[in-house]
Amino acid sequence: MYPLFLKASAEKQRNIINAALHEFSKHSYDAASTNNIVKEAGISKGILFHYFGNKKNLYLYVYEYVLDTYTEAIFDALNLEERDIFKRFTQMVSMQMNLLQQNPAFFNFLNMTTIERSVAVATELEQISNTKQDYSYEKFSFGIDYSLFKEGINVEYALNILRWINEGIAHRYEQQFKDAFNDFDEFNKLLNRCAEEMEDYFRFIKPLLYTE
């Protein structure tokens, strides 16, 4: 893909990706500044364009990188022998918390891409999203044991509701995550509280969906 970039040292690549993630998670594509990115990455403007040619390539590269990293993290975290959907969710929540701890901009960036409206990248964004996003969801729900559900339960509805609970809680914590970003202990406490709350809701809804 971008051989010049891939030839650079791992640390440099990481710096650039993190700086881009940070900028693109704070601003829309149009409003994001390559000047800010190079400043934060500690590189010159020239080398960035040497690597990626233009802003758009950089943006789409970061998007693919994030989706791939996310998918890979799911692969790592998921124990496919666990066929209980609630345990699966617990696994995924802990995976997401780890990712968030490693790089808070990660999910902010993903959120931004879902509301991105710039015509300059809209079509490519949707294209990449379609090819990659569904895959990780499929992976997540592979091999689920549907017989654990009460008879007559619409499993598709049940799974969607679980996801929306997850997203709803995450969304509620978002601002707090941002505020606590620089306080390591506080940030970890928040992560735990958030995961705990998700667990609470799962405990609440599980007996409603599962047979005794």
Next chain:
Amino acid sequence: MYPLFLKASAEKQRNIINAALHEFSKHSYDAASTNNIVKEAGISKGILFHYFGNKKNLYLYVYEYVLDTYTEAIFDALNLEERDIFKRFTQMVSMQMNLLQQNPAFFNFLNMTTIERSVAVATELEQISNTKQDYSYEKFSFGIDYSLFKEGINVEYALNILRWINEGIAHRYEQQFKDAFNDFDEFNKLLNRCAEEMEDYFRFIKPLLYTE
């Protein structure tokens, strides 16, 4: 508040508010352009600043206007004698669909304000939000009959889940709403389909939460 603006004709006020809503729902505060607003509203740059003094005042005025309109719409739509939370939700969904039909930018703007990060307006935004947002939620859940729930059900959890279902479905339809924005029939069909789906989920979850 802004007497010069309020003295203008109702049509002019409407044009300005709609133009501002449109611009601020497409761009963050910093990225939004007053030039675009005056162009779309069909007024001169001078008169806009004559009315509001500066961009920030305009933005916050529109935000208050939207929250007030929303609250008022809830007042109109809600039958407080209906004490079944599911019927209440149905009432609110239909109210939201009406608002969305009248002005699609309405909810997009509200979504944008929830992710707004500009330091120029952050504190005021939160301040206004705190004073007004809670109120409409309180209003919505006033007089709910909790005895309809199964024994041992955590009602707070149940209500949150209903809200997240609502938001999750709405979010899923968002992009489609935008695409169909100019096709009146298609747009209405979408509104109905979205409301229908919310009803489906309510029908699904109601027997899980309520006693027979």
Next chain:
DNA sequence: TGCTAAAATGACCACATCGGTCAATATTTG
């Protein structure tokens, strides 16, 4: 060591757009 090719720099470009102003003009009012 010296030489060459590749990597990296950052000043610089032309340009677009920004929020905001204000002298000039149009309209309303009495």
Next chain:
DNA sequence: CAAATATTGACCGATGTGGTCATTTTAGCA
């Protein structure tokens, strides 16, 4: 008709944009 008010839009200095390229630094090899 004059005075007061409403409205215009050209204009301002400032800022920042994505992208370029002559120049310098570094790395690899003989």
